[in-house]
Amino acid sequence: MMKAAYLHIPFCEHICYYCDFNKVFLKGQPVEEYLQALDEEMNITLQEVPAEKLATIFVGGGTPTSLNEQQLERFCQSINDRLPKAEDSEFTFEANPGDLSKEKLQILKDAGVNRISLGVQTFNDELLTKIGRVHRANDVFYTIETIKTAGFDNISIDLMFSLPTQTLTDFKQTLNAAFSLDLPHYSAYSLMIEPKTVFYNLQRKGKLPTPGEEIEAQMYEILMEEMDKHGLHQYEISNFSKPGFESRHNLTYWNNESYFGFGAGAHSYIEGFRRSNFGPLKKYIESLHNRKLPIFETHRVTRSEQMEEEMFLGLRKTAGVSISKFTEKFGQDPRHLFADEIADLTRKQWIEVTADNIYLTKQGRLLGNEVFQMFLGVFD
Template sequence: MIQSAYIHIPFCHHICHYCDFTKFFYNETLATDYLQALKKEIQTKVPGRDNEVKTIFIGGGTPTALNISQLQMLLEIIHHTFDVESCEEFSIEANPGDFDKEKIKLLKEYGVNRVSLGVQVFDNEMLKSLGRAHQVKDVYRTVSDLQQDDFTNISIDLIYALPHQTAEHFQKTVEEALSFQLPHYSAYSLQVEPKTIFYNRLRKGELHRPEQEEEVKMYAVLRELMAVNDLNHYEISNFSKPGFESKHNLTYWNNDYYYGFGAGASGYIPGKRMINIRPLPAYIKQAELDGNPTLKIDKITLKERIEEELFLGLRKQKGISDTTFIEKFGFSYHHIYGEQIDSLKTKKWVVEEERHLRLTEQGLLFGNDVFEQFLIDGDIIQVD
């Protein structure tokens, strides 16, 4: 079964300086054309009605940049194809300040039960330097409005290691975020990606980034404050109260299958990873033509599946189950990675308990170095 559906809405009213996702300035006519094309793609790739999925996630871009009639159109498209009532988690990304009470009521009526707010930092000047349109006061208003309409599953996303940020500054942001007493928080280190404003500034020597030691301090502050507030560190960058883990993102970390719809979206179905056309006019044209705006299909080999199982699974606090690995692949991960696991245990970067391999406290700080150990030499895996 395909576990999840990701639906990409690429429109924004402002372009953030760090964002490298597929995004375009909002235009009402273009957005309506896009939704018509998206409808054609979804109904072509997943024919029929009431198709079961465990999770649905509307991401972007900024999905709430759509006007009220367009947002309703999007939700109607989703309801036409998927059995929303049986869906365990129906999420939407949003920027604080993009919501009004009418949009919130509409989301509630159509079964959306989780909202992920892109707050990033509780500092108006720093928000402005990131290219964000909202202010701190908008976070308070948006959370209040959501809670008044009985939204209980709300997440706040933060970014750290921002230009000119210190560990002390980030601590204040985390403390203010925690004051909302929400069930879920995410915090990601800033990654400067090509084709972004920050990347161009970095190349010119105009982007002041914190030293690595300061970034490590920020991560330590993050983990400590989350623990004090009884939030479980269930994935490298994610924390939640019991039962409020992001079921959709767990689809990715569990290396399960998912649909990907919209410009630039990627999907993962048995044996294949699919990436859609990214430029908006080309996506719309192809989707309207045949409902299949796929740019590229990559065949996923057994080697790649196993590597991804390790890379993604080790992001989770509980790590990788050898029992589950055997069910998927027919042999233990020790068959391939015995030497690597022993070496990492010696460094105290991983530990194995009750047939679960996971990162240690120290291993969390050297995640990329750990993951590199699980690259497989050669294309053919011999199993006894």
């Protein structure tokens, strides 16, 4: 059953040095044609795969709020016309500090958007410049106040650590600034150097002074400790919230459930198939202009792959993998299917197994990627 939809707006007014998402500079782009294509993709897809009322809709990018007021209003209307929403659905828009005018916030509010996710990354202005961000710390405080005044109470911010030249002291100061906002949800990610980014090219030239793995691990431990001290529950490796404010959309991914993905470069998981859309805007728009879905690649997920994904996605959650739910879903006990892997990881004290859960230990969270890799290709 389809519960979720992701929509991608690829336009940005600037490109961050670490970003490898599908994005383009906004200036001179065919925004109107893109929004029309997005509307058509939703139309065709829902005709082929009718959906019950969606529990969560997430609009990401790029920068969705780089759209002007008229474009934003048209886009929101398109979403509401095409996608059936449950009464209590979570409807999230990503935004950048400084992008959200009172007019844009009112458009979002009128359209039923009830959650804002803000890309902050750090409160150190010098570091913001180094990573290619154009906002400053003061913009964050002003934007959050504007969002709250507009009537939004479900607000999340993204933070990053292990940034070039970042110190433990600086990261602690960023966390203190973040906690002063008293928000219900925080996400925090370590810097990943991805191909085709400015940082990747700098690293290859030896010109990217990152703190190193030891400092990165210390930052992550500080993050977990400070979030806990401030009453924020770590429900996933990189996500923390007050009770009831967990990201329902992201939980769709970690619970290995189906979802629609609309837009250039977007990914879907529909009826046992993972598929990705064309990334280039021209190809995406042309395909839909001819009333054809813009599918670049499709992969049928085998039963073995589904079970592997259930493990490594589920282990991202601090609650871990439910043994009873896994058994109900696949008709087999994960403790038997992955006996060797579970025994090895338990011996290393990276996971714990209880009567109905398999989950990462605190040490396991520090080594999450190594744990997840243990469940890849098990049945090959």
